[in-house]
Amino acid sequence: MDESQRTTPMSADPATENDYADAHRQLQALRTLLGSVIVGQEALITHLITAVFAGGHVLIEGLPGLGKTHLAKALAAALGLQWARVQCTPDLMPADVTGAEIYATAAGGASTFEFRPGPVFAQLVLVDEINRATPRTQAALLEAMQERQVTHALVSHRLPSPFCVLATQNPIELEGTYPLPEAQLDRFMFKLTVPFPQRAALRELLDVSLDAEPADTLRSVASPADVLRITQLCRTVLLAERCKDAAVELILATQPDGASGADSQHRRHIRYGASPRALQAVVRAARVRALMAGRSHVDVDDLEALALPVLRHRILLRLESELDGLDADATLTSIINAWRARL
Amino acid sequence: MPTSPVHHLLGAVRRRLWRGQVVAALRQALWGSAGLLLLAVAVHLAAHRVPAGAVLVAIAVLWLSMLAWAGTGRPAIADCALWADRHLGGASAFTTLLEAGKGTLATPSPQAVRWLESWATARVPDSLRRLAEWREAARLTRPLLAMLVCAALTALVLSLPDLVPALRQPTGASSPSSTGDRVAAQAEPVAAQGIEKLAAALRSAPSPQSPESSQARRETGQAQAAAPGKADDARPAAQAAAMPAGEPATRRNPSSGTAADATATVAAPQAAGSGGGSGSGSGSGNEAGDSRDARGDTGISPAPRGTISVPGSRSTTWPALAERQADMGRLGTYAPEPSIPGAAAMPALAAAAAAATPPAASETTWLSPAETSYVQAWMKANAPRR
Numbered sequence: 001m002d003e004s005q006r007t008t009p010m011s012a013d014p015a016t017e018n019d020y021a022d023a024h025r026q027l028q029a030l031r032t033l034l035g036s037v038i039v040g041q042e043a044l045i046t047h048l049i050t051a052v053f054a055g056g057h058v059l060i061e062g063l064p065g066l067g068k069t070h071l072a073k074a075l076a077a078a079l080g081l082q083w084a085r086v087q088c089t090p091d092l093m094p095a096d097v098t099g100a101e102i103y104a105t106a107a108g109g110a111s112t113f114e115f116r117p118g119p120v121f122a123q124l125v126l127v128d129e130i131n132r133a134t135p136r137t138q139a140a141l142l143e144a145m146q147e148r149q150v151t152h153a154l155v156s157h158r159l160p161s162p163f164c165v166l167a168t169q170n171p172i173e174l175e176g177t178y179p180l181p182e183a184q185l186d187r188f189m190f191k192l193t194v195p196f197p198q199r200a201a202l203r204e205l206l207d208v209s210l211d212a213e214p215a216d217t218l219r220s221v222a223s224p225a226d227v228l229r230i231t232q233l234c235r236t237v238l239l240a241e242r243c244k245d246a247a248v249e250l251i252l253a254t255q256p257d258g259a260s261g262a263d264s265q266h267r268r269h270i271r272y273g274a275s276p277r278a279l280q281a282v283v284r285a286a287r288v289r290a291l292m293a294g295r296s297h298v299d300v301d302d303l304e305a306l307a308l309p310v311l312r313h314r315i316l317l318r319l320e321s322e323l324d325g326l327d328a329d330a331t332l333t334s335i336i337n338a339w340r341a342r343l
Numbered sequence: 344m345p346t347s348p349v350h351h352l353l354g355a356v357r358r359r360l361w362r363g364q365v366v367a368a369l370r371q372a373l374w375g376s377a378g379l380l381l382l383a384v385a386v387h388l389a390a391h392r393v394p395a396g397a398v399l400v401a402i403a404v405l406w407l408s409m410l411a412w413a414g415t416g417r418p419a420i421a422d423c424a425l426w427a428d429r430h431l432g433g434a435s436a437f438t439t440l441l442e443a444g445k446g447t448l449a450t451p452s453p454q455a456v457r458w459l460e461s462w463a464t465a466r467v468p469d470s471l472r473r474l475a476e477w478r479e480a481a482r483l484t485r486p487l488l489a490m491l492v493c494a495a496l497t498a499l500v501l502s503l504p505d506l507v508p509a510l511r512q513p514t515g516a517s518s519p520s521s522t523g524d525r526v527a528a529q530a531e532p533v534a535a536q537g538i539e540k541l542a543a544a545l546r547s548a549p550s551p552q553s554p555e556s557s558q559a560r561r562e563t564g565q566a567q568a569a570a571p572g573k574a575d576d577a578r579p580a581a582q583a584a585a586m587p588a589g590e591p592a593t594r595r596n597p598s599s600g601t602a603a604d605a606t607a608t609v610a611a612p613q614a615a616g617s618g619g620g621s622g623s624g625s626g627s628g629n630e631a632g633d634s635r636d637a638r639g640d641t642g643i644s645p646a647p648r649g650t651i652s653v654p655g656s657r658s659t660t661w662p663a664l665a666e667r668q669a670d671m672g673r674l675g676t677y678a679p680e681p682s683i684p685g686a687a688a689m690p691a692l693a694a695a696a697a698a699a700t701p702p703a704a705s706e707t708t709w710l711s712p713a714e715t716s717y718v719q720a721w722m723k724a725n726a727p728r729r
Contacts, residue, residue: 016454019454020454020455020458236452236454236455237455238439238443238448238451238452238455238456238459239439239448239449240435240438240439240442240448241442241447242425242435242438243435243439294462295434295436295459295462296452296454296455296456296458296459296462297434297435297436297439297455297459297462298435298439299428299434299435299436300435301434
């Protein structure tokens with residue numbers, strides 16, 4: 001999805017009723033396919049699909065060995081996307097991500113500097129252990145993620161469409177890491193956590209991926225064009241006034257200054273609340289989720305289901321609350337429950 | 344722009360909500376009726392008789408207003424859609440469909456609206472089934488029981504004969520409002536009679552130079568010394584000393600004659616105990632006489648030390664006082680008789696006498712040696728307590 005697609009509303013509605021049915025069917029097929037190779041992570045798969053079709057980026061946090069890289073590879077294979085992997089280390093340079101100009105000699109003998117695109121020019125970029133890269137390299141991803149372009153030597157190079165960044169980080173072994181700044185965290189639509197699989201899922205994992213990598217042989221159920229079409233179709237999903245008010249109330253409920261009428265029992269733990277970009281993200285994601293559920297309208301339940309992954313990396317807790325053992329998930333769960341009860 | 348099945352569903356929801364509204368109005372009317380009945384009972388007992396017709400009319404007005412509110416408050420179709428979304432699994436479809444029909448949605452896609460219509464129509468049977476299974480307690484039992492109990496109580500109170508006519512009679516426009524004022528108003532004529540008798544007794548009092556008057560003065564001094572029983576124990580002696588010699592003893596204390604037979608040496612402890620326990624602010628001779636003559640009053644137990652006398656108990660002591668005063672000549676004239684109506688007004692009489700201008704002090708009002716020794720003994724006996 002390029003910038004013109006993001007900013008220009010649909011002038012002519014090419015969608016038909018069958019398009020909604022087809023989109024629903026494709027999304028369900030994609031979820032089923034990924035669920036067959038990534039065992040026991042249904043919620044993670046659903047959120048990941050939602051983020052891809054909502055045009056967002058995903059930050060995945062989990063312990064090593066839980067299948068994060070495998071999930072990215074499977075998603076790229078299922079959608080037929082060109083994908084690239086960047087393994088972040090402290091000595092990784094920005095040019096290693098965005099690309100660099102090299103001196104090249106043409107066949108006729110003329111030598112010029114030409115731009116050699118980096119791995120960020122793939123449609124699906126897996127940035128592994130992003131918190132091990134230096135802030136300079138992390139900042140190089142900012143423009144790519146937000147503007148969907150790379151500027152080098154005063155020349156802007158547009159990124160392919162669709163474009164999605166899947167970044168992973170390890171919650172342990174934090175020595176020698178550079179935590180992502182808040183500005184960059186806000187550019188991720190979702191922050192997903194990978195839970196440890198249940199017993200049955202572990203048992204099934206042996207049957208699925210013991211001797212082979214199923215992602216390598218995965219057949220695609222959609223094409224990049226389908227991704228763009230469904231992404232555009234999601235923008236036509238109806239949003240009632242009640243859902244708009246609910247989304248606004250949700251964002252206000254995370255503000256520590258008490259802008260909303262919610263009780264301050266949980267808000268008092270928050271130092272900084274969610275940004276307006278979070279409001280846009282939750283509504284865009286709710287549209288995809290509604291279409292995934294076979295609806296052409298958003299429900300408050302969609303907002304509720306997506307509130308936690310959208311908001312968990314966008315709030316900052318007070319130091320006192322963190323010292324008391326409170327984390328963002330617990331605080332947000334309380335806020336979301338209170339918000340849902342008021343609707 | 345609701346389609347027919349959706350419109351049918353919203354109509355059913357509206358009837359359901361309307362019925363709930365009527366039930367809520369009934370509940371409020373029942374609670375309101377119970378409150379009105381209790382109010383009627385309270386007014387009937389405290390102020391004036393409440394006719395049963397007025398109570399019935401008030402309840403009827405309440406019920407009519409509540410039912411009219413329930414009947415006219417027809418639930419809006421948007422409220423019905425919202426209720427269906429929340430409780431019947433609508434998932435915001437009915438609300439969104441209504442907004443799409445009204446054109447309030449921002450640039451709705453026609454295909455999306457058609458998809459929404461088909462989706463909502465498909466949800467209608469399940470929503471109707473949920474609506475049929477929806478049960479909500481009417482919660483009419485408690486208000487109904489409360490109203491029945493209050494109705495029975497009201498019927499009982501209104502059907503009883505007038506229980507407190509005496510309280511209701513002075514409740515006119517010019518009568519005092521509180522019970523204390525009513526008692527004071529009843530005591531006014533009694534006090535006037537008492538003042539007249541007091542004045543007559545004063546006119547017939549003997550000369551202060553006579554032996555009778557000096558004896559009475561001594562006895563009065565003893566009684567006053569025994570009577571106060573307050574923190575200011577020395578005041579009776581000083582008051583007695585301040586009395587003019589020419590004044591009769593009865594004028595110093597109208598009821599001081601009740602302590603006539605008390606001797607200083609014997610009665611001092613008793614008087615100190617009973618007087619100290621009386622706690623009467625006026626320091627009247629009535630109470631002093633009570634304490635001093637307790638040894639001759641076989642029908643009344645002397646008040647224990649430190650007890651507080653109850654004004655209502657005075658009436659029980661008047662017959663004994665009358666008997667005692669029979670031996671005391673004129674002084675007994677001033678004791679209130681049981682036949683006097685409104686004997687409870689005697690504090691007012693005593694207050695009227697005490698309010699008179701005190702006589703000038705002179706040497707003739709000084710205590711006699713016996714009185715002085717009595718007062719000193721009494722003060723010595725009470726010194727530890729003070």
